[in-house]
Amino acid sequence: MSVQGTILVLDGVSTNRIMLKVQLTAAWYQIVQGEKVAGLAALLRRTRPDLVLTARSLPDGTAADVKKLLANDPMFADVPIVAIVPQNDKAARLQALAEGMDDVLAHPFKDTLLLARVRSLLRVRADRQDMRLKGDAQSVGFSEPAVSPIAPPSAARIAILTRTTSSGTRWRRALQAQTRHRISTHLLPNLSSVLSGVKPDAILVELGNDGAGLNILADLRSRGATRHTVLIGITQNDNATLAAEALDRGADAICPGGFNTDEIALRLETLIARKTRDDRLRTSIRNGLAESLTDSLTGLFNRRYAMRAINQIANRSLQSGQRFAIMLADLDHFKSINDQYGHVGGDIVLTEVANRLQTTLGDAGFVARLGGEEFMIVMPNTSAEKALQQADIICDSICSRPFKLPDQPTLIPVTVSIGLKLCEPPELAQQDSVDPIDWLIRSADKALYAAKQAGRNQVHIRQSAA
Template sequence: MSVQGTILVLDGVSTNRIMLKVQLTAAWYHVVQGEKLEGLAALLRRVRPDLVLTAQTLPDGTAADVKSLIAKNPALGDVPVVALTAQNDKQARLRALADGLDDVLTHPFKDTLLLARIRSLLRARADTQDLQFRESPQSLGLAEPETPHVAAPKRARVAVLAQKPRNGALWQKALSGQSRYALNSHHQSDLQALLSGPIPDAIVVELDADRSVLNILADLRSRGATRHTVLIGVLIDNNATRASEALDRGADAVCLGGFCADEIVLRLDNQIARKSRMDQMRDSLKKGIAESWIDPLTGLQNRRYAMRAIQQIAQQSAQTGRGFALMLADLDHFKAINDEYGHASGDCVLTQAAARMQQVVGKAGFVARIGGEEFMIAVPNISRAKALTMASTLCEAICAVPFRLPDQRTPISATISVGLKMSAPTYLSQEEAEPVEQLIKSADKALYAAKQAGRNQVQIRQSAA
């Protein structure tokens, strides 16, 4: 049997636990059972569940106590906790949501709705875990991560997407007392109006008997602009099948039994807070990835970026048959600058030299700092003549204007040597084209030749192809 995940069921009533175990085991989940809070911490450490279903009231505590205990464990803090309440107990449902529970299900449980809600929560947790892994300093090779608490936006944008304009107006009015929301209402037939303005943080979608609205949920979830927008469905009745379909189409939560402003507000608060945390993790991940490719001193790309970029340029060149230039550049006598003026002044020269080279190359290619005073430049789709001109301009940019240092009255002069390797694969396959490692070695030999010839000049090695 293939196990889809581990679910911990907590309930003081054995028959309730047994019924849930039968339902969940039939769906290939591994089910672990518990009765009360006592001993739960040890059980959590041993089992490490993917999701917890807990009765609203346990013999020695509540669902809120379970949520609090799990939240204290860093390894389990993102595990969804769902409260199980009695049928038609609206106040219990609102209380559970107010206590921060991830969702509420009522007895008796329809298989379709129970399993759809579990799938939805496990997908959300998988997204969180994926971001946490990718954002971790180990995965990016970075230092200690910053993990500040993120609150929900002070004024989140919330849109009501109604099937009937009158419902949209009524729902917007009912929510308008929540000053933390910037509200607007749209008709479901006019998605363009909703998508043409600022993208909402959350959308409350009316789900009626028209099945086409389920396609709207799927459409919103698949669009890049609204892929991370919170989607909350509102069902006029208690149709478990339609609620299940809505969850599987992308809804983050579904409210049964009609519009309830109190429940919508609680779900919006919980879901928007989660979205804010996820957005911050995505932003942090993007920043971390970007910084992992950047040399912190000069702001140029680093060696890690350069090696991947030159590989991609070579692959494209092999596919198109158009040549590219690879240059290695090294500041001449840089050690003498460090020895005479100090490393801070040497860093200043490196920074200014990097800016000058970047200005010469512009968007035609990339400039990367790959060593202490060594740089790599690669330019795709360039002829030999233009590459030589660019390399000569790089030399001129360094030697023509002395470098000003903060603690020196007189600017100092510096020069640079450039080794140029032209690659012109002309319809060679990627396998037949010259390996990148060999291209770099050839450029390095050209750089050595420039140093041997007196520095402050360009030497070229032409591809044999």
């Protein structure tokens, strides 16, 4: 997305293009103009718009042709498209929504409504682009395809917020007859019934001149539970000022002129489908981030997580004066287990070791697998006595119970050696010439080496930086 936001205006009538350019340029948007479907692909590649405003009818095609062209190009499939239709042409408005337009504006329209609609759509696209950047395969190693088709949504939960019970009942019955969604009704301005239990996928809010509906929209958009919920405002007339304010407060769409069942049903299908796609992308990003910080074999945190976590713990330690401990644990003679029972047997041992380490440590800290048979245990806010006691318990949890492998008649004895470094904030602050985290880990590693040299199956503490 460009700094200003690039908007492509498509219209066969030059005066219409000029009028839109004047309106949008005054709001500091960069405007690109076109008049036909022919040559549009090249124009898109050259200008890369963030939003398309198109007349319903073009000299050589329609807004639907524009939509199809963008949808078939992965680079532009998520660019929002607004169709411009004649005033009071409800059939054209519904047809445009049925063709998948992100919104429809009736010409002529006020600057306030136009700019509010542009701001809202550009804001949504910017959020989606941020998600795609976070999920980019080249940057973090996972993502969905650049463009995923919008699958038909399953039955969604729809909440209707109206001023009177009779309006809510009437709207619910009309919508229930035309959609497969589960619909509930609630009274403004009470949100408790909406926010309790399972959160709705979409909320329809009746808007009036008293501001109650606008406040509800802002409230819903600001809450973590409903941040990504589809919000549709419904006005009783063509109040452009109210509609613009609702869009700026967080509405995804505005339905002017009262409850139009056909229009609302179409908008719900499009907006819920997009919410489904965006939710799937957010889940993909969360799962990918979790996987990037987790060891795939044991389910423990990995080295990447451990290094970040130690850095945070060290910073908190410097601020609070609390000590923390780092332990490096290495299974003794693990190579002989792999040699005798194969890597499958070794993996079973590593997984069980991870379970025992986590169970033994509990919420006193975290465990990470650094690689091979080496593990790291970190305990924030602890003392030397507590850390040593915990290390001994960990050591005992491994050696006291031999390991069982499938198809093996005998149990396998396993022991572990642990090197412990207790970090005092003053000595951490003194490490000016070296990376303090690296110094801590090397100290724990020296303690681990000492434990190995002393006969294994024991704990050794590193007393100083020497």
